[in-house]
Amino acid sequence: MSASTRPRAEGWRAWVEAIRRDRAAAAGAAILASFVLLALVGPVFVGDPDALVGIPHQPPSAAHWLGTTGQGQDVLAQTVVGTRISLAIGFGVGLAVVLLGAVVGVVSGYAGGRVDAGLSLLVNVFLVLPGLPLAIVVAAYLPSGPATVALVLVLTGWAWNARVVRAQALALRQRDFVAAAVVSGEGAWRIVLQEILPNMTSLLVAQVIGSTVYAIGAQVGLEFLGLGDVSRATWGTNLYWASNDSALLVGAWWTFVPTGLCVAAVGFGLTMLNSGFDELTNPRLGAERAWRAWLLGRGLSPGRSTPVAVDRG
């Protein structure tokens, strides 16, 4: 009986609990956590990624676990050290893009009128700018480096999020609970922050995850094209150098496969993490959990019609 009166976990505890309940989310969180750990402490153990430590294009061996690059550098060291900048840009850009998009979108959608017209025009301008070509042009003019890459990605990435959030804000603004908040005298900011934004949590979380995956991919792409700082080890420049050193021609797969797998694994982990958050931000899904388990325990599966669990003898 006490179970029903126990307060629901709140704040970050609720998030941790949501991840622990969902096996896919837990696996995704574990993958991400190991990459974050790798980014934080990994560089201490692997040494200087730029040092010329051996003969170029040596396959994996006891001395160099992932072999050497076309320049004779250690691939393991480059991959591990590259994780730091790549993840920082990925998460930083992912958060910044969603924050910018949410602010512009919700203000535009809730305020309406001229504010909406002006902000929508701005959003539309950024939407019609072709993203990657613009990124290439901007990256070519600014001093190359991770900060430039991040700036370019935020600039070209926020508009779509703003558009989606605006549409959602327009829909929520018409709901009765917002009208009730207006009548009860809540201020515009309070309505936006307390009434409208929390109803979009699942959308925003999905946007952060999607934008982070995009940011990591786009950043690797830009750097692969040589638009980053090619003297710093990141996942993108690793691939740039692998290509420059004709890794494919000489069959040196170990120079690009580890980096490629890292990019894929981080994207995979983020996507799996998303599934756990759906339930957290949609209370109804959580309520169905016991129901699904009960049905599965009786060999039934949830379908479109009400399930029937009658013992026919």
Added chain:
Amino acid sequence: MAEPLLSVRGLSVDWITADGPVRALDGVSLDVAPGEVLGVAGESGCGKSTLAQAVMRILPPPAVITGGQVIFEGQDLLRLDEPALRAVRWRRVAMVFQAAMDALNPVLTVGQQLADTQRAHEGGPPPTRHAIRDRSAALLELVGIPAGRLDAWPHQLSGGMRQRVGLALALALEPRLLILDEPTTALDVMVEREILQELLELRRRLGFSVLFITHDLGRMLQISDRVAVFYAAQLAELGPAAALRGEARHPYTQALLQASPPVRGPRVERAGIPGMPPSLRTPPPGCRFEPRCPLAEAACRSGTPPLVQVGPGHAAACFRVSGSGR
């Protein structure tokens, strides 16, 4: 009574929650004869809407049907798979929802929605567009809306008209059973009366049966042939409307009838029913009405009273009426 159109036998529904199952409908049995209007009355949460949705098998999660049978036209609906259910739904059993404004799609005109219903379920060769439009116009006129409103959007109609459109949608495939889940709750009494009279007239002409769910017992006694009164997920009393009006046997039904004042007669302070319905999570051990019942005695606390015959076609679940009578 002739072979019933719908026969519900011992139907039970549970909500599966994190703290265990909660019984929302507990072994309910009732019949609907062909052409009959069966009213189902009770307080909020007593299981009357659950019954309607269980018959259609459209209860949302976390509901599970955990016992009984729902025999419709000789078929147990609880044994049907998805395609077979689809064939029964709307074609044989249709429903008018409580909030017709929400049941209509705001981006389709009334005519399009009527046409969709006919197309989605038609068996033989697809009817021509003209045939569908003619039929849609006829359906609208059937429920008292000019055929000219076929091209109206839902937001252009008043609440009463939208409820009528809901009724037209339900009648589009000439079902044998019409389930009305508090269809007039959102309407004022004038419109309510108009629609219900229209409904009875249609029933007379088309010959369908009606399962009519409401919390308005007085209204229900006016339009139903027989009435089932629910209390806390169980059937409290079931009988002909005339018998209930005159001599309700279950103390709960009596109290309900006492609670609504007659239009004529002396002014009397209405007592209402003290207390609240019990929690379905922890129902009382004996009769569920016992904590609020003016006639309760020791026996009422120890066992659940069975539904017993108290008159022709009239049964009540109360120890005080089941013995030697009063």
